[in-house]
Amino acid sequence: MKAGETIIWDQEAAPRGFQTATGMASVKPSNTTRHDVALIYSPDSCTSAAVYTTNQVWAAPIDVCRDTLADHQARALVVNSGNANASTGQQGEIDAYAMRSAAAEALGIDPAEVLVASTGVIGLPMPMERLTPVIASLGSKPGPYRPRDIACAIKTTDKFEKYHGLRLPREDGEVVISAVAKGAGMICPNMATMLCFVQTDARLTPAAAQKALTMATEASFNRTLVDGDTSTNDMVSLMANGASRTEVIDTHSDFFDYFASALTELLLHLAKEMVRDGEGSTKVVHIVVKGAASDSDARLAARAIADSNLCKTAFFGCDPNWGRIAAAAGYSGAKVNRHDFDIFFDDAPMVRGGISLGDVAEEQCAKVLSLPEFRVTLDLKLGSGTHDYWCSDLGYEYVRINADYRT
Amino acid sequence: MKAGETIIWDQEAAPRGFQTATGMASVKPSNTTRHDVALIYSPDSCTSAAVYTTNQVWAAPIDVCRDTLADHQARALVVNSGNANASTGQQGEIDAYAMRSAAAEALGIDPAEVLVASTGVIGLPMPMERLTPVIASLGSKPGPYRPRDIACAIKTTDKFEKYHGLRLPREDGEVVISAVAKGAGMICPNMATMLCFVQTDARLTPAAAQKALTMATEASFNRTLVDGDTSTNDMVSLMANGASRTEVIDTHSDFFDYFASALTELLLHLAKEMVRDGEGSTKVVHIVVKGAASDSDARLAARAIADSNLCKTAFFGCDPNWGRIAAAAGYSGAKVNRHDFDIFFDDAPMVRGGISLGDVAEEQCAKVLSLPEFRVTLDLKLGSGTHDYWCSDLGYEYVRINADYRT
Numbered sequence: 001m002k003a004g005e006t007i008i009w010d011q012e013a014a015p016r017g018f019q020t021a022t023g024m025a026s027v028k029p030s031n032t033t034r035h036d037v038a039l040i041y042s043p044d045s046c047t048s049a050a051v052y053t054t055n056q057v058w059a060a061p062i063d064v065c066r067d068t069l070a071d072h073q074a075r076a077l078v079v080n081s082g083n084a085n086a087s088t089g090q091q092g093e094i095d096a097y098a099m100r101s102a103a104a105e106a107l108g109i110d111p112a113e114v115l116v117a118s119t120g121v122i123g124l125p126m127p128m129e130r131l132t133p134v135i136a137s138l139g140s141k142p143g144p145y146r147p148r149d150i151a152c153a154i155k156t157t158d159k160f161e162k163y164h165g166l167r168l169p170r171e172d173g174e175v176v177i178s179a180v181a182k183g184a185g186m187i188c189p190n191m192a193t194m195l196c197f198v199q200t201d202a203r204l205t206p207a208a209a210q211k212a213l214t215m216a217t218e219a220s221f222n223r224t225l226v227d228g229d230t231s232t233n234d235m236v237s238l239m240a241n242g243a244s245r246t247e248v249i250d251t252h253s254d255f256f257d258y259f260a261s262a263l264t265e266l267l268l269h270l271a272k273e274m275v276r277d278g279e280g281s282t283k284v285v286h287i288v289v290k291g292a293a294s295d296s297d298a299r300l301a302a303r304a305i306a307d308s309n310l311c312k313t314a315f316f317g318c319d320p321n322w323g324r325i326a327a328a329a330g331y332s333g334a335k336v337n338r339h340d341f342d343i344f345f346d347d348a349p350m351v352r353g354g355i356s357l358g359d360v361a362e363e364q365c366a367k368v369l370s371l372p373e374f375r376v377t378l379d380l381k382l383g384s385g386t387h388d389y390w391c392s393d394l395g396y397e398y399v400r401i402n403a404d405y406r407t
Numbered sequence: 408m409k410a411g412e413t414i415i416w417d418q419e420a421a422p423r424g425f426q427t428a429t430g431m432a433s434v435k436p437s438n439t440t441r442h443d444v445a446l447i448y449s450p451d452s453c454t455s456a457a458v459y460t461t462n463q464v465w466a467a468p469i470d471v472c473r474d475t476l477a478d479h480q481a482r483a484l485v486v487n488s489g490n491a492n493a494s495t496g497q498q499g500e501i502d503a504y505a506m507r508s509a510a511a512e513a514l515g516i517d518p519a520e521v522l523v524a525s526t527g528v529i530g531l532p533m534p535m536e537r538l539t540p541v542i543a544s545l546g547s548k549p550g551p552y553r554p555r556d557i558a559c560a561i562k563t564t565d566k567f568e569k570y571h572g573l574r575l576p577r578e579d580g581e582v583v584i585s586a587v588a589k590g591a592g593m594i595c596p597n598m599a600t601m602l603c604f605v606q607t608d609a610r611l612t613p614a615a616a617q618k619a620l621t622m623a624t625e626a627s628f629n630r631t632l633v634d635g636d637t638s639t640n641d642m643v644s645l646m647a648n649g650a651s652r653t654e655v656i657d658t659h660s661d662f663f664d665y666f667a668s669a670l671t672e673l674l675l676h677l678a679k680e681m682v683r684d685g686e687g688s689t690k691v692v693h694i695v696v697k698g699a700a701s702d703s704d705a706r707l708a709a710r711a712i713a714d715s716n717l718c719k720t721a722f723f724g725c726d727p728n729w730g731r732i733a734a735a736a737g738y739s740g741a742k743v744n745r746h747d748f749d750i751f752f753d754d755a756p757m758v759r760g761g762i763s764l765g766d767v768a769e770e771q772c773a774k775v776l777s778l779p780e781f782r783v784t785l786d787l788k789l790g791s792g793t794h795d796y797w798c799s800d801l802g803y804e805y806v807r808i809n810a811d812y813r814t
Binding site: 054055056057058086087088089090122123124232300309313316322323326327328330331336337338339351353354355394395396398399400 | 438459463464465493494496497529530531639692716720723729730733734736737738742743745746758760761762763801802803805806807
């Protein structure tokens, strides 16, 4: 972010020209009180983009979105919680397309302008008989933009709603970005979904929309890790309706970096909220590897540490067990000189030149580990490669939540 | 194993010409009762071999063993528990070589014939002032071969001793193989070690010794997984003194396959014992992937399932949550057709053609998951590639053991 490029954090910020609606379809028959269907809509046409799960066992809605986004013109999104429409075979695809058609018909727009997302249990057929009429009713009268309502309707095991907005002042007006997300540990106990929907009134070219979203996702959701598992339904979408009437942003525009950086900060905030809400998580840990022989080496080492159950249980136990960090780097595939690396917890040094600094250092580091959020830095002292991850710890609650029989 | 090639399981089987001794050095000063140093010795010269951790942050004893085994002639091994001599810098190497010298001097043999191993906490200096005299006293009078004593002396967090022997009858006599191991989750809470020492009175060429050990390790310890972490000290060694006076086994001998298969079964038995003893483990789960596009694809998928916290907590909770298995395969990097795979728990089918077989199947599969040992089969239906892993589940005890501050 350059000097003078201000970001104003405003959780309820509403991008001009977006509407929302939520309703209750009892997608899970046991749900008798909570809204579980949501609609986001822009009467003006949008430039749109998305990134998806890389899991080869992807859910049916992913197919619909890939189809819809072929021309980068989606301006509506329909989503349900309670059923992920994953591993549902051919019928799942038919149902996902039917959700799209129901929303398009009620809104009076082209089905090819509607994104579809689902989150919840997998392997069960979608209750279309209950879902379709609710989608139709929402589409016939969307109301003011209420991100909190959307965040609430898409929750599954999330303990709290995840949404935030930003205002970006610029000379010719103000651009607003709002993002709504769900996810606790990337994956809910039923292997459902991390979802994030970004709405903005910026005017973006399709290339700028895709590039900014890909960059922001790479630096946020792709660097957070609760359990290393990758869901079948993950999706991050962006719809930009240009209602701010500010100058068009292309990938070469001066404003592009400002916009992309702001979007990155917004998504990183939500990604950290997911880690904080991670199943049984008690801490948010920032794993920073520097001094690696290359950035990709740093990534391997940071990922191995963030993914190590031994490191994560030590974080849970406030134990500065640096040997586990060194060992994870050692088996990560990154180049490591076992006789020369440094480890810090926040700014407190624990290891210099591959050797422990002793009991006093350990006591100081243990204090850092008792904080709800801290940084672990591993300096491999081999080059200038860096990478970082945000991860949760691993405690009893994770086991309890994930061992429970699906109900 | 061909017909007529018998394996007689005999836990206490003693290969001719091997001796052992154990003693107490209070490597950990808090240890006032348990033997923590062990010696294995053959007065006859041996053919020897080893495989090591691939961790780049390897412990000092690994260097000594690589050095010793350059000529495949180790005939003694000294090991301590309580301190892993890992991440101990230059002094750690000096200490590991000093352990080797102390044993060699007492036994009156060349230091280049002595292997060294350590297991326990890392990052602390070795208490050589207590260790050296005990090694000297053990070396001066080794006694009869007692694998149980060795297994007991090398335990750290192991709940039980791990050792077993085999007798292999052949026309010109009997070959005995005995293996002693330690390990609970590949890695103890202090990131120490999985160790396994194999002694046999077979006559092996160096090439046969190395090949049989590598094959057996690949099919046993390298296919077991408790937490996916790789220790700094892992080592499997083999010493063959030829005292059976049976025919020499080369890699081309008829007897080679018999010997290698038997060794594989022996090490697989110990590997499963480690999984069973895995930190907080309540189940031993055999993950079998077949029908993959290639063996390496099958390996990727099996490893991802065995490594998935979501799968492992479901195993703990007796939940046939097949979606997690499909998802793990889907992100493993293996080729997966999301519309066509089958999943079984033991012989009970849960999924056919990518779709759940419903509630009755789920009830039957949940019964399988309540067993202490069961098999999960994923058939990817794309080719003839297969691979398998043995893994533990993930329960509360794992967290408790690994979160505890090092004491």
